[in-house]
Amino acid sequence: MTEQSPYHLPRPRLTPEQATELARDRFGVAGVVTELGSNQDRNFRIETDAGSLVLKVANPAILTVELEAQNAALGHLANLGHLGNLGLDLPAVIAGIDGGEVQRVTIDGQNLNLRLLTYVDGHPLTDAVRLSVGQIRGLGDVAGRLVQGLADFEHPGTDRLSQWDLRRGGEVIDALLGYVDDDVRRERLRTVTEVARQQVDRVATDLRVQTIHGDLTDDNVVSRTDAETITGVIDFGDVAQGWLVAELAATCACVLYRSPRHPLAVLDAIEAFTQRVPLTDTELAALWPLIVLRTAVLVVSGEQQVHLDHDNDYADANRSREWLAFATAAEQGGAVLEALIRFVVTGEPAPIVATDHPLAGTVDPGAIIDLSVTSAAFDAGIWLEPGIDGRVAADAAARSGHAVTRYGEYRLSQTRIDTAEESVTLALGVEMYLPAGSPVTAPIDGTIVVVDADTVRLEGADYDLWLTGVHGGGLDGQRIQAGSGLGTTGARVTVQASRLRGIRPPFFVAPSGAAQWQRVCPDPSALIGLETARPLADPAALLERRDASFARVQEHYYAAPPQIERGWKHHLIDMHGQSYVDMVNNVTTVGHGHPRIAEAARSQWSLLNTNSRFHYDELVRFTERLAELAPDPLDTVFLVNSGTEAVDLALRLALTYTGHDTVLSVREAYHGWSMAADAVSSSVADNPKALQTRPNWVHLVEAPNAVRGKYRGMQSAPQYLNDLDGDLAALDDEGHSVAAFIAEPVFGNAGGVLLPDGYLTGVYEKVRARGGLCIADEVQVSYARLGHHFWGTEQQNVVPDIITIAKAMGNGHPLGAVITRRDIADRFALEGPFFSSAGGSPLSCRIGLTVLDIMRDEGLQGNAEVVGGHLKRGLEQLGERFDLVGAVYGMGLYLGVELVLDRVDFTPATAVAARLCDELLLRGVIVQPTGDFKNVLKIKPPLCLTVASADHFLHALEDVLGELAG
Structure with missing residues (x-):
């Protein structure tokens, strides 16, 4: 590649400080300057008191007459818009102090042209995780509107040599192919584009030529109302003469770039465009090969820009998706795509009607x-x-x-x-x-x-x-x-x-x-001889019905959730037959759809289901099993329906047994939604007013978060315990007595953060010394989830006075328990009998026993240790590569990945975490954020997770982290 190549277009060298001076000296404008992305120019946004402007610094290879053509095209289209024929927000040109719209300057030996334009307000389409059908159709429609608007526009500056002019597409690819380092990719580009060039050459002389925008893509449009409606076009840097159909090809290449796994999405853009601008037969024949050529030009141009301009992060970040778009285009059958394109522009045909002569006679x-x-x-x-x-x-x-x-x-x-x-x-x-x-x-x-x-x-x-x-x-x-x-x-x-x-x-x-x-x-x-098929599932319509009858405070995952109707082991399947690795469902411990649980439920329902005031075998066998699993001296079981009920009951047990008035709870924790369970919960993610609404019988102690807490490191327990001494002394001074301390033995709400070594040992000693009881909320972390341990407290080498469990016990069936000592249970009896209508029912006990049998028979605790260890090592390796990963928490199959904007201040990457979860869903993984800042990925899948599925999650996470980091 020689320096004289007409496609050698490194960006001009210009700093934001220099841009600030130029805006002031040439246009009389002052404000805060930030650089915007560009392949070959430099663009700077200037925030002034009166609004936002854009200083555009053209590539030195762009002639002044070409910039004048861009300005003239904006004026031409603005007049159409004034007449109501275009309906788009467009930049307006602002003249310099001397009245000139194009300012010529020399900076560091570079002769540069400057222009100042108004900033078109709105959200860029690049903000969307994936383009919806409405947005894709919007792109096609706007491309058509611009072609209509520019149809009669002429200017000498539009006759220009541009690498984006698909009339020169083959020439550009030949000139820049050498920048592709990979031999296989380079040869693939050459062979694929050669076929496309031949197809275009056969009809080239019959393709219409006019002034076109040339780059109507997601980068260059915005929406200031709803995300589905494109309201403005922000850049006209590629305005030039070209094939009319090339305008649509550029837009379709963008759709492939944004939706590489959904190549037929281009048909929506094509249909919308052709409703504005009908295409000729030869243009329909040329469209798909032109789309292929456009993706190839994007690829070779991106490779060249990164070679010539090593700090062009904008070009570098786009490369992987440009290659994916090209690969997708190259894989499609040209004849089928042309046929599909022709079909969508011909209108909606009539449906097939019944016949008097069914194919195989009468069908039942x-x-x-x-x-x-x-x-x-x-x-x-x-x-x-x-x-x-x-x-x-x-x-x-x-x-x-x-x-x-x-x-x-x-x-x-x-x-x-x-x-x-x-x-x-x-x-x-x-x-x-x-x-x-x-x-x-x-x-x-x-x-x-x-x-x-x-x-x-x-x-x-x-x-x-x-x-x-x-x-x-x-x-x-x-x-x-x-x-x-x-x-x-x-x-x-x-x-x-x-x-x-x-x-x-x-x-x-x-x-x-x-x-x-x-x-x-x-x-x-x-x-x-049959009726037509039933309508397809519509998850959006079902969501509307849900919102109409189901209290919306009962949230759902994802803004546009898939309709999940089946599960198998650690997989979830939606109504479209798409599978997702379930990385978040710690309720379904032994896996979805387990046949042994289904049979246990069926057989017990066919026999008996009543309440625990009746006498039956299942209850005895289940409570004996739980008592055997519990650490000594815990030997007595209460059965309830949920973790919230278990926590509520545990608090009542402690208050009754001790006769004391205060419960110590850890900051940022979540324990449930009932009055008592919510009282000891202080997670602002679950209740934004949590810290201001605690009742006076609850005293919060510092969250022992060894990673982002007040004191950090696994050896920080003495510092937290010292603070606890201060809390206890203050309670003594106020005349309060401690009834209980409640905490998760692993900080689950923060994403599986292990407590500092010796923390619970110290806390339990101090609380018991004051006559209080120690409650371990094991609702999330028990039942073998940690792999190395069945109970979370084993990790801290302590035995609580009361354990609360739920979730895993019933594999999704409502089942919870409190396990404690006989003397604590007997003291509670002085308050009257305890009863839970469905807690301890024959059905619940039968399912609970079956879950324990499956865990034993299928070795799920060992699986949690092995697969969890493999998964954690993989997550830690990603943390070594991507700065977004601030920390990896947990053990076994209770893990967390904290996402941060910087590793020094540990600034939560809340928006990034939400985007990442959406992207993972599109790659077949369900995971959700947790923590007070909603920036920790909570990873707590069914314990039957396989290494293959763990690797799929790791690969998907690596892919998304790479995109977000770029």
Whole structure:
């Protein structure tokens, strides 16, 4: 690559301080200056008392007449906007002190052109985690509006040499290909773009040319109202003559860049654009290869910029997604994409209607089998077995004579686990299981094409009908009428309609492309004598219904949550058949959908379920088991329904037993939602007014957080205990007596932070010396979750007076317990009898026993130790690479990752944590933030988590951390 290359465009050298002086001296503007990102120019935002402005410093290679053309284009479009024909906020040009709109200066030997523009207010589309369909359509629509607005704009400065002009796309790629260091990538670029260039060259002379914006992408648009509506365009640095269709190609390349796993999302942008600007036949033929070329130009340009301008973080941060966009474009079949593009611009066709000649005679609606996410046929993880659909269907056909699958069904059997890629789950056709040799009738008029020995295509007037498992004999090329015989069948026939003439569509597609593919491949059910398929699941509509009837204070994960309707082990599956590794569900200890628990519940329900005032075996066996597991001298069990109830009861036990008036609780902790449990909870994340609303019987002590607390390090216990001495002395002076100290033995609400060594030993000694009791809230950290220990207190080598447990006990069934000494329980009896209507029911006890049996039989405590250790080491390695990771907490399968903006001050990265969780969801991982600052990833999955799933989580987290760090 030579320095004389016309595409050698390193950014001008200019500091914010120099920009401040230039804005003052040339435009009379003063304010706070910050640099904005750019590939080849320098842009600075200036915050003045009157509002925001943008100082644009053009690349020295950009001619003055080209900048004048940009200004003129803005003026031209602003006039259209004034007339109401454009409807977009645009920058306005501000003249310099001398009246010139372009200011020429010399800085450090560089001759530079400056311009000052108004700042277009709004949120950039780059803020969105992923582009919605509305935003994608908005991009296409705005691109179309700009093409309309610039159609009659002419200026000598638009006839320019630009590397973004796709008329020179091949030339640019040839010139910059040498900047790609990787041999494999470089060769892939060369071969893919060569094909695309040839396709464009065949129609190039027929493509319309006009002035275009050239870069209508997420970087250059903003929304100042709702996020779905684009209200402004902020940059016109690429205004030039070019192919009209290249405007759309640039926008579509942006969509691929933002949604690389959903390539058909470009169809929404194309449809919106062509509703504004219809494309010619040759432009439709050229569009997909131009999109491929645009992604290639982005890649080679980005590589060049990083080589020439090593501190260009903007260009460097974009590289990985640019490569992913190119790879996605390169993987698509050009003929299929062109056919899809042509289809979406031709309008909505009529649906398939019923026929008088169903394909295989009368079909019983009762023969339709359920292969959806909620199908009972897929219990106990059977859906993961290869060929399960065929076996389920064959069994149904054996019982009923035939079986039929549903069109438009998201099939669980197609779901893949431990992957960031979309599972391809939506069925675009119907399968019929019939007796071999059954006759088949043509349901419509058409021409027969024998594709192979097992497949025929019936070319009808409006669509093709693809049939596999039909032996068409010698009918190839014949025109037949509805009702004519097509031949005979094998045991399985697939029926699929397609409006892509002559192109065989996929039978299964990913949910992201479902809407477009279902337009292409309509429901063929009417052709086999059945009603059309039921509507697809709509998680957004269900969420609206939830909000209408369910108190919204009962929050849900994620702003746009997936509709989860099935679980298996440590996986959750939504209604679209997408799987997620469940890294947050410590309630479901032994895993989702466990067949032993399902059978225990079924069998006990069929026998008896009542309350614990009756006498039955299950209660005795369960409480004996819990007492055996508890550390000596704890030997007595109360059964309740939840952790909140357990904490509430534990506090009452302590207050009654001691007769004292004060409970010590740790700051930042959460213990439950009842009046008493909330009273000892001080987490401001769970209750923003927690610190101001504690009752006078609760005294808060310093949170023993060894990482971000008042005193830091695992040897900080003496300092915290010294502070506790001061608290206790103050209570003595005020005449208060300590009834209890309550704390989690691992600081769960902070994300699994281990307490300083010896902390609980010291606290328990001091509290007991004053006649108080020690309560260990083990609701989150007990039941083998720590791997090395069954109880959290074992990690601190202490035995509490009262243990509260829940969550893990019932694997999601409402079950909690308090375990204490007999003398404490007997003292409580003086207050009257205790009773919980459902606590200790036969069903609860049976499920509780089954959970303990499964943990023992499947070695889940050992698994928590092994997999948890592997996971923690992986998290710590990520912490060595990414500064966002401030600390890694915990042990076993109770871990936390604290995200910080800087490691010195430990500033919480709250917004980053929320964004990271959203990004992980898109990669098939469910995790949520915790802590008072909502910046700690709480990692507490079912104890059956595998190393493979832990690695999937680590890879996904690495990917997102890399994006966020960039």
